[in-house]
Amino acid sequence: MKSNEVITLAKMKQGETGTIVEIAGGHGLTNRLEPMGIREGGKVKKVSGQLMRGPITLMVGSTHTAIGYGMAQKILVEVDGK
Amino acid sequence: MKILLVGNPNVGKSVVFTRLTGVDVIASNYPGTTVGFTEGKLKLDKEFADVVDVPGIYSLEAASKAEEVAVKMLEEGDVIINVIDSTNIERNLNLTLQLVRMGKPMLVILNFWDETHHRGIHIDVEKLEKLLGVPCITACAVSGEGINHIVTRLAEAKVSSFKYNEKERFHEVGNIVSSVQNLEHRHHTLMDRLGELTVMPFTGIPFAVFVMALTFVVIRFIGEGLITRVFDPLFEKIWAPLVMKLSGVLGSTGFIHDILIGKLTDGGIDFVQSFGLITTGLYVPVAMVLPYILSFYLILSVLEDMGYLPRLAVLVDNLMHRLGLHGLAIVPMFLSFGCNVPGIMATRILESRKQRFICVALMCICVPCMSQSAMIISLLGKHGISGLGMVFLTLFIVWTLLGFILKKLIKEETPEIFVEIPSYRLPHMGALIKKLWMRLRWFLKEAIPFVILGVFVMNILYTLGIIDFIGSLMQPVVTGILGLPKEAVMSMLIGFLRKDVAVGMLVPLGLSLKQLIIASVVLTMYFPCIASFVVLFKELGLKDMIKAALLMIFTSLFVGGILNIIL
Numbered sequence: 046m047k048s049n050e051v052i053t054l055a056k057m058k059q060g061e062t063g064t065i066v067e068i069a070g071g072h073g074l075t076n077r078l079e080p081m082g083i084r085e086g087g088k089v090k091k092v093s094g095q096l097m098r099g100p101i102t103l104m105v106g107s108t109h110t111a112i113g114y115g116m117a118q119k120i121l122v123e124v125d126g127k
Numbered sequence: 128m129k130i131l132l133v134g135n136p137n138v139g140k141s142v143v144f145t146r147l148t149g150v151d152v153i154a155s156n157y158p159g160t161t162v163g164f165t166e167g168k169l170k171l172d173k174e175f176a177d178v179v180d181v182p183g184i185y186s187l188e189a190a191s192k193a194e195e196v197a198v199k200m201l202e203e204g205d206v207i208i209n210v211i212d213s214t215n216i217e218r219n220l221n222l223t224l225q226l227v228r229m230g231k232p233m234l235v236i237l238n239f240w241d242e243t244h245h246r247g248i249h250i251d252v253e254k255l256e257k258l259l260g261v262p263c264i265t266a267c268a269v270s271g272e273g274i275n276h277i278v279t280r281l282a283e284a285k286v287s288s289f290k291y292n293e294k295e296r297f298h299e300v301g302n303i304v305s306s307v308q309n310l311e312h313r314h315h316t317l318m319d320r321l322g323e324l325t326v327m328p329f330t331g332i333p334f335a336v337f338v339m340a341l342t343f344v345v346i347r348f349i350g351e352g353l354i355t356r357v358f359d360p361l362f363e364k365i366w367a368p369l370v371m372k373l374s375g376v377l378g379s380t381g382f383i384h385d386i387l388i389g390k391l392t393d394g395g396i397d398f399v400q401s402f403g404l405i406t407t408g409l410y411v412p413v414a415m416v417l418p419y420i421l422s423f424y425l426i427l428s429v430l431e432d433m434g435y436l437p438r439l440a441v442l443v444d445n446l447m448h449r450l451g452l453h454g455l456a457i458v459p460m461f462l463s464f465g466c467n468v469p470g471i472m473a474t475r476i477l478e479s480r481k482q483r484f485i486c487v488a489l490m491c492i493c494v495p496c497m498s499q500s501a502m503i504i505s506l507l508g509k510h511g512i513s514g515l516g517m518v519f520l521t522l523f524i525v526w527t528l529l530g531f532i533l534k535k536l537i538k539e540e541t542p543e544i545f546v547e548i549p550s551y552r553l554p555h556m557g558a559l560i561k562k563l564w565m566r567l568r569w570f571l572k573e574a575i576p577f578v579i580l581g582v583f584v585m586n587i588l589y590t591l592g593i594i595d596f597i598g599s600l601m602q603p604v605v606t607g608i609l610g611l612p613k614e615a616v617m618s619m620l621i622g623f624l625r626k627d628v629a630v631g632m633l634v635p636l637g638l639s640l641k642q643l644i645i646a647s648v649v650l651t652m653y654f655p656c657i658a659s660f661v662v663l664f665k666e667l668g669l670k671d672m673i674k675a676a677l678l679m680i681f682t683s684l685f686v687g688g689i690l691n692i693i694l
C-alpha cells in the first residue's frame with residue numbers, strides 16, 4: 046500500500062477524510078482534544094474551514110468539534126487517497 | 128444524601144434534574160448551558176435527597192470557570208448519577224471511566240434513548256451493566272420516559288467494580304463500546320447535511336445573515352402584533368375605564384391619586400405619561416415590554432434548541448478575535464439582548480479572565496436588554512427607522528471600537544475557540560414552551576416590582592424636590608456635554624432601578640429626535656441596572672467591577688458628547 050500525503054488538519058480541504066498520525070502539541074492540548082475523540086490513530090473528516098485562518102470544524106465518529114486554526118496546525122493527518 | 132448529576136456537556140442533565148426535582152432550570156442544545164450549580168430535592172421513600180445539577184465536563188481537568196465549578200463540586204457528592212448521551216457512548220464513557228475511579232456509588236443514565244432507534248444504534252444495556260457493575264438505565268428526559276426507573280433503582284447505586292489501567296483508558300473504552308454497541312450503516316440525513324452546510328463559510332455566512340435578519344423581523348413582527356392587537360386594546364378598552372372610575376372616587380387629584388394614577392392629561396389617562404403605579408407602572412412592563420420579551424425569548428429558544436448558536440460562534444470567531452474574544456462569546460452576547468443578568472452569568476463558558484472582562488464590559492455598555500430595546504423601539508419608532516438605526520448603529524460601532532481598544536490594553540493571550548457542535552434537532556415543543564414560560568415568569572417576577580418601585584421612587588423624589596436639586600447639580604454634564612434638559616437626570620437615576628422605566632420617563636420631556644437618540648444611547652451605556660450590577664459584582668469581583676463601572680461612565684459621556692456635536 047502506498048502511503049498517502051501527511052498534512053496538517055488546517056491544510057486539508059473541506060470534506061476530506063484521513064487518519065490522525067500525530068498531535069504536535071503539549072499535554073494541555075492533547076488533554077483537551079482527547080475527550081472529543083481527536084487523538085493519534087483516529088479517523089477524521091474536515092467539515093469546514095473559515096476564511097483568514099478562522100476555526101476548523103472536524104468530525105470524529107459522531108462528534109463534531111470546532112477548534113482554532115492554531116490547534117488545527119498542530120494536528121497531522123494522513124489524508125485518504127481518492 | 129447528596130446526588131450529583133454529572134456528565135459531558137449537552138447530554139440532558141438539566142432536563143433530568145428538572146424531572147427529578149421539579150425545579151426548573153434552563154436546558155438548551157449547546158454545550159455550556161449550565162454554568163453554576165442548582166440544588167433541588169427528590170422525595171424518596173423515607174427521606175429527601177439533595178440533587179445537584181452540575182455544569183457539563185469532558186474530563187476531570189477543567190478548562191473554563193464553569194467546568195471548575197463542576198470539578199470542585201464532585202468531591203461533595205455521595206452518589207453520582209452519570210448522564211450519558213446514548214448516541215455517542217464512546218466519548219461519554221471516557222468520562223464514566225474517570226468517574227469510576229473516584230470510588231463513589233454510581234448510576235449510569237443512557238439518555239437520548241429515543242434517538243438511538245432512527246440512528247440505527249443498538250446498545251446492549253444488560254451487558255454494559257455487567258461490565259461496569261453499576262445500574263444502567265435508559266431514558267428520554269424530554270418526554271420523561273425512564274425517569275421513574277432512575278428513582279426506583281437509586282438504592283442500587285454502587286461503587287463500580289470496573290478496574291483498569293489509567294494509561295489504557297481509551298483502549299478500555301473502545302473495548303466496551305465494541306462489545307455493547309452495534310451500529311447499522313447509517314445514511315447521511317438531511318439534518319446532518321444542513322449541520323455541515325451551515326458551518327461552511329460560503330453557505331454558512333449567507334445563511335447566518337438570513338437567520339439574523341429573520342430573527343430581527345420576526346421579533347419585531349410578533350412584538351408589535353401583540354402590542355397593537357392584544358395589549359393596547361386591553362389597556363385602553365378595559366383597564367382605562369376602571370382606572371377612570373377610581374380616579375373619580377379619589378377626586379381626580381391629590382397625593383394618593385397622583386401616586387396611584389398619576390396626572391391626568393386632558394381629563395384622561397395617558398398610560399405612558401401619567402406615571403402612576405397602576406397606570407404607567409403596569410403599562411410599561413405589561414403592554415410595552417412583555418410582548419417583546421415574549422417574542423425575543425420565543426425566537427432565542429428556537430435557535431438554542433435547534434443547536435444553531437455554536438455554528439454562529441464558528442462563523443463569527445474571526446470578528447470576535449479582533450475584540451479580544453473568541454466566537455463562543457456570541458452566546459453570552461445573544462443572551463444579554465434578553466437580559467444582561469443571564470448574559471453576564473454565561474460568560475463563565477469563556478476560558479480567560481481577559482475574555483470575561485471584555486465580554487461583560489461590552490455587553491453592559493453596548494447591549495441594551497429587551498426591556499430597554501422595546502421602549503426605545505416604541506419611543507423612536509415614531510420618528511421612522513433613521514433614529515432607531517442611529518441608536519443601534521452607534522452601539523454597534525462602540526462595541527467594535529471598545530473591544531478593539533480593550534484587546535490592546537489588556538495584555539493576555541486570548542485562547543482559541545474549542546467547542547463541540549451539537550447536531551441539529553427539531554425543538555421539542557413541550558420543552559420549548561416550558562422554557563419560554565420560565566423566562567416569562569422570571570421577567571414578571573423581576574420586572575414588575577422594580578418598575579413599580581421605580582415609578583414610586585420617582586414620584587417621591589419629585590414631590591420632595593430632590594430631583595430639582597440633583598438636576599441643577601448635574602446640569603453642566605447633562606446639558607453641557609450631552610445637550611439634554613436637566614430633567615433627564617431623573618431618568619438616569621431611575622435607570623439604575625429599571626432601564627425601561629427610565630426610557631419611558633423621556634416621553635413627557637418632549638425631546639427632539641437628536642436628544643432622543645443621545646438619551647437612548649447614554650441610558651444604555653452609562654451604568655447597568657441594579658440587577659445586573661449585583662451579578663457583575665459577584666462575577667468580576669470588586670476591582671474589575673470598579674474598572675468596568677468607570678469605563679461605562681466614561682464611554683457614555685464620551686459617546687454622548689460626540690453625538691451631541693456631530694448630529
Ligand SMILES: Nc1nc2c(ncn2[C@@H]2O[C@H](COP(=O)(O)OP(=O)(O)OP(=O)(O)O)[C@@H](O)[C@H]2O)c(=O)[nH]1
Pocket residue numbers: 135136137138139140141142143153154155156157158159160161162181182183184238239240241242266267268269270431432555558
Ligand atoms: N430528543 C431528546 N432531547 C433531549 C433529551 N434530553 C435532553 N434533550 C435536549 O437536549 C438539549 C440539552 O439538554 P440539557 O439538559 O441542557 O443538557 P445539559 O447536560 O444540562 O447541558 P450543559 O448544561 O450544557 O452541560 C436540550 O435541548 C434538551 O431539550 C432526550 O432524552 N431526548
Ligand SMILES: [Mg+2]
Pocket residue numbers: 140141142153154160161181182183
Ligand atoms: Mg445543563
